[in-house]
Amino acid sequence: MLHALEGSQAIAQAVALCRPGVVAAYPITPQTHIVENISKLVADGKLKCEFVSVESEFSAASVVLGASAAGSRSYTASSSQGILLMAEVLFDIAGMRLPVVMTCANRAISAPINIWNDHQDSMTVRDSGWIQLHCADNQEAIDTSIQAFRIAERTELPVMVCMDGFVLTHTLEVVDMPSAEQVDSYLPPFTFKNKLDPKHPLSLGTLVGPEYYTEARYSLHRALEKALPEIEAADADWAKICGRAAGGLLTVEGPENATTAVLAMGSVVSTLTESNEMLPGNKRVKIIKLRSFRPFPIEALQMACQGLKELIVLERAFSPGLGGILGTEVRAALAGMQKPPQVRNFTVGLGGRDIPMSTLSKLINAAKAQAPGGFAILDVEPERLPPEDR
Amino acid sequence: MDSTKLKQEIQERRRQAQSAPSESMPVEHNMAELRKLQPRYRGLEAGHRACQGCGEALAARLVTEAAGPDVILTNATGCLEVFTTPWPQSAWRLPWIHSLFENSAAIASGVEAALKAQGRKTKVIAQGGDGGTFDIGFQALSGMLERQHNILYVCYDNEAYMNTGIQRSGSTPHAAMTTTSPPGKERMGKRHLKKDLLSIIAAHHIPYAASASVAYPADIRRKVRRAVSIEGPTFLLIHSPCPLGWGIDSEISIEVARLAVQTGLFPVVELERGELTGVMPIRHPRPVADYLKLQNRFKHLFTDDPRAREEREHLQALADHNIEIYQLKGDGMDALDTDGADTVRRGGMVD
Ligand SMILES: Cc1ncc(C[n+]2csc(CCOP(=O)(O)OP(=O)(O)O)c2C)c(N)n1
Ligand code: SF4
Numbered sequence A: 001m002l003h004a005l006e007g008s009q010a011i012a013q014a015v016a017l018c019r020p021g022v023v024a025a026y027p028i029t030p031q032t033h034i035v036e037n038i039s040k041l042v043a044d045g046k047l048k049c050e051f052v053s054v055e056s057e058f059s060a061a062s063v064v065l066g067a068s069a070a071g072s073r074s075y076t077a078s079s080s081q082g083i084l085l086m087a088e089v090l091f092d093i094a095g096m097r098l099p100v101v102m103t104c105a106n107r108a109i110s111a112p113i114n115i116w117n118d119h120q121d122s123m124t125v126r127d128s129g130w131i132q133l134h135c136a137d138n139q140e141a142i143d144t145s146i147q148a149f150r151i152a153e154r155t156e157l158p159v160m161v162c163m164d165g166f167v168l169t170h171t172l173e174v175v176d177m178p179s180a181e182q183v184d185s186y187l188p189p190f191t192f193k194n195k196l197d198p199k200h201p202l203s204l205g206t207l208v209g210p211e212y213y214t215e216a217r218y219s220l221h222r223a224l225e226k227a228l229p230e231i232e233a234a235d236a237d238w239a240k241i242c243g244r245a246a247g248g249l250l251t252v253e254g255p256e257n258a259t260t261a262v263l264a265m266g267s268v269v270s271t272l273t274e275s276n277e278m279l280p281g282n283k284r285v286k287i288i289k290l291r292s293f294r295p296f297p298i299e300a301l302q303m304a305c306q307g308l309k310e311l312i313v314l315e316r317a318f319s320p321g322l323g324g325i326l327g328t329e330v331r332a333a334l335a336g337m338q339k340p341p342q343v344r345n346f347t348v349g350l351g352g353r354d355i356p357m358s359t360l361s362k363l364i365n366a367a368k369a370q371a372p373g374g375f376a377i378l379d380v381e382p383e384r385l386p387p388e389d390r
Numbered sequence B: 001m002d003s004t005k006l007k008q009e010i011q012e013r014r015r016q017a018q019s020a021p022s023e024s025m026p027v028e029h030n031m032a033e034l035r036k037l038q039p040r041y042r043g044l045e046a047g048h049r050a051c052q053g054c055g056e057a058l059a060a061r062l063v064t065e066a067a068g069p070d071v072i073l074t075n076a077t078g079c080l081e082v083f084t085t086p087w088p089q090s091a092w093r094l095p096w097i098h099s100l101f102e103n104s105a106a107i108a109s110g111v112e113a114a115l116k117a118q119g120r121k122t123k124v125i126a127q128g129g130d131g132g133t134f135d136i137g138f139q140a141l142s143g144m145l146e147r148q149h150n151i152l153y154v155c156y157d158n159e160a161y162m163n164t165g166i167q168r169s170g171s172t173p174h175a176a177m178t179t180t181s182p183p184g185k186e187r188m189g190k191r192h193l194k195k196d197l198l199s200i201i202a203a204h205h206i207p208y209a210a211s212a213s214v215a216y217p218a219d220i221r222r223k224v225r226r227a228v229s230i231e232g233p234t235f236l237l238i239h240s241p242c243p244l245g246w247g248i249d250s251e252i253s254i255e256v257a258r259l260a261v262q263t264g265l266f267p268v269v270e271l272e273r274g275e276l277t278g279v280m281p282i283r284h285p286r287p288v289a290d291y292l293k294l295q296n297r298f299k300h301l302f303t304d305d306p307r308a309r310e311e312r313e314h315l316q317a318l319a320d321h322n323i324e325i326y327q328l329k330g331d332g333m334d335a336l337d338t339d340g341a342d343t344v345r346r347g348g349m350v351d
Helices: A007-017 A032-043 A057-069 A080-095 A120-124 A138-155 A180-186 A213-242 A268-278 A298-304 A326-334 A359-369 B003-019 B029-037 B055-067 B079-084 B104-117 B130-135 B138-146 B197-202 B217-229 B250-262 B288-292 B296-302 B306-325 B338-346
Strands: A002-006 A022-024 A050-052 A074-078 A101-106 A131-134 A159-164 A172-176 A250-253 A260-264 A286-290 A292-294 A310-315 A342-347 B071-075 B096-098 B123-129 B151-157 B208-213 B234-239 B269-272 B275-279
Touching: A002 A007, A007 A032, A007 A101, A007 A138, A007 A172, A022 A057, A032 A050, A050 A057, A057 A074, A057 A080, A074 A080, A080 A120, A080 A213, A101 A120, A101 A138, A131 A138, A131 A213, A138 A159, A138 A172, A138 A180, A138 A213, A180 A213, A213 A292, A250 A298, A260 A268, A260 A359, A268 A286, A268 A359, A286 A298, A298 A326, A310 A326, A310 A359, A326 A342, A342 A359, B055 B071, B055 B079, B055 B123, B055 B151, B055 B217, B055 B234, B071 B079, B071 B104, B079 B123, B104 B123, B104 B138, B104 B151, B123 B130, B123 B138, B130 B138, B130 B151, B138 B151, B151 B217, B197 B208, B197 B234, B197 B269, B208 B217, B208 B250, B217 B234, B234 B250, B250 B288, B288 B296, B288 B306, B296 B306
Parallel strands: A022 A050, A022 A074, A074 A101, A101 A159, A131 A159, A260 A286, A260 A310, A310 A342, B071 B096, B071 B123, B123 B151, B151 B234, B208 B234
Antiparallel strands: A002 A172, A131 A292, A250 A286, B208 B269, B269 B275
16 A cells, blocks of 8 residues: 655554564664654554663664574664664674574764764675675555565575665655455464574584584575565565566666666665656666665676776765775675776765765766776865865 | 661761761872862853753763763763764863763773773772663673772663653553553553662672662752762762653652652662661651652553552552661651752852
8 A cells, every 4th residue: 555654654564564583673763753653552552562661772783683583573774873783683693593684774973973974884784694785765665574484485585674864764755555365375383403502402603613613604605695686576576566676686778779777776866867867868778677686686787887988986985995895895706707898986975965866967978087996076066175185 | 777767867967978088089289179179160061952850961960070070980881871962062171972872881890990000099980770780781880890990880771761752661660551561451551660779789798788869859869979989989860850751840840850759669778798877767658659650751640440459559569668678767867958959040059
């Protein structure tokens, strides 16, 4: 049914439809409205679950670790400093192969403290072993949240659903909220074979020495690679139920014959797509919306880049002392192609700086001037820098 | 010990504490001079962006006024941090550092260690809201106390996470409404009790731990001076209303804070090395309902719902329990802090 909902409210309802057994979360802007909405559903008796109002994100992540290990479908949500405080636990959840789902309402990282949107938080834990899926709008966020439980439970990997803080979490959009029947037919009740159970005692989180550590980590890597078809299948099966897909691993839009493409993740894709439609026909580019950042869909990306001369990677984070993170990964991923496109790399929109419609044209022009292997922050304002950095 | 004897002993200790020489500030001579030049010393300037009637803003001003200029402050993430330092402005006249939400006590430990290494006598005051103190920063605080750092930790207790929009904390009173403890078909607000932090702090056997309320400024000043005069870890919990979060008009902020004390819901006490050594007496305890009914966060307790009456009685029982265990019922002294009220009007203290 169609509803006008705030992004966070929509996520809370979508999560409730998945019937989690345990929810633990700690407030942090811009994730807070999600926790508040879930609290309300619990208080009104509309969501029957154990809601644990923890005293920190460290405990939020630890509670869902424990709950998942004990065999309950478990959910948490956070942002920014909260994700960083969870970091130690996040690696552990993935290493133990626990199918936890969480929403990351993407926000910038301190210092300086800033509550607005970019992708530095989820980027910082990209090596934790979590699947990371990015959403371009609130409908995708709803559908991806539901799919996330299925992906997590089939792959025994945790899934982080990334949605832009404020831009999506605090925006009212008309969305189609699936029915309980639709979700129930898609998502079977949670059963977890490795759960803590006195009838079949297992030891989780054991010490592993040099003889097996490499193999344990390799298996985690393989599990993420093997998750690629699961992510595609989860989306295709969902589309059969509700007639709508959320973007598989990645999607490509724009003219077939365009030789320039812009690749991005998250809500900026919607801005780029709209600006692209306003360009004259012969100036239009392809827009590649990368949904699965982990696992990184190398093959699918190479296919999407066939025939391209230039690929502009636009991202919302960077690695100080190196440059773009996504850009660096895309360059590596395309290195094996016969005729790879030239990859240009820009960061934009840090800490909530607005990304206007004019960004696309500015980007296309700036790309022409960028040296091979280059990187730049597109919207840095020189007059706001100290003289030595201008 | 029977209750009259305990009461007598408390009163005796209070008299001693009030005449103790430790009242004066242990500042170097030049700092004392500096203070004379600035008779209305203010560590926190006006013009910051707190809401009208913000208890925290008033309490922080009183704390820094009383502690004087030879101080370094640390601050946990929270309202106080946000409303005092929107870049490129700062309302602090003292050196001040904010790092994260959970580490105010730990960065203060580091600052104090460096001062020790440099042989400097500057006092360190760590600050946090109740979320940053009762909950996420609790581990760092416990470590700071256990290691005996020479730091005064001040918690501005507004009983919820206000900076992120009123979520429950370990300090939120039982049955209060917040956005993460909403009343509904299955709930009457917060299910759990307010954490008895002061007892936990006292169990660290630190030299001095006390509670205070913004409704009693002179008491805050006395306690701050006392605390900073002690070499070692000290702790002050200041009850600080938040008009936005409690759902009260800003002009009754102080009145509401005073009622929290007068009902016994927020006991104002002093503990030395874990022993109770002083209490602010209540001459005529007020019914808890007088306090609750002024605030929106307890609105659901004044409905026809039978659970509402039960929760009100529960809160009354908690207040009665406080009055009993801390022997709050006093006769001789009046808890009305007229000196303080005057100071608030003047906007500073002339020492
Ligand atoms: C690790 C981490 N988690 C969450 C937050 C978000 N956050 C910032 S301030 C705050 C609440 C502050 O509450 P409190 O300590 O009670 O201080 P108040 O704002 O009420 O004065 C929260 C949840 C954060 N900054 N860092
Ligand atoms: S929200 Fe509350 S604590 Fe924060 S500045 Fe306003 S009154 Fe003070």
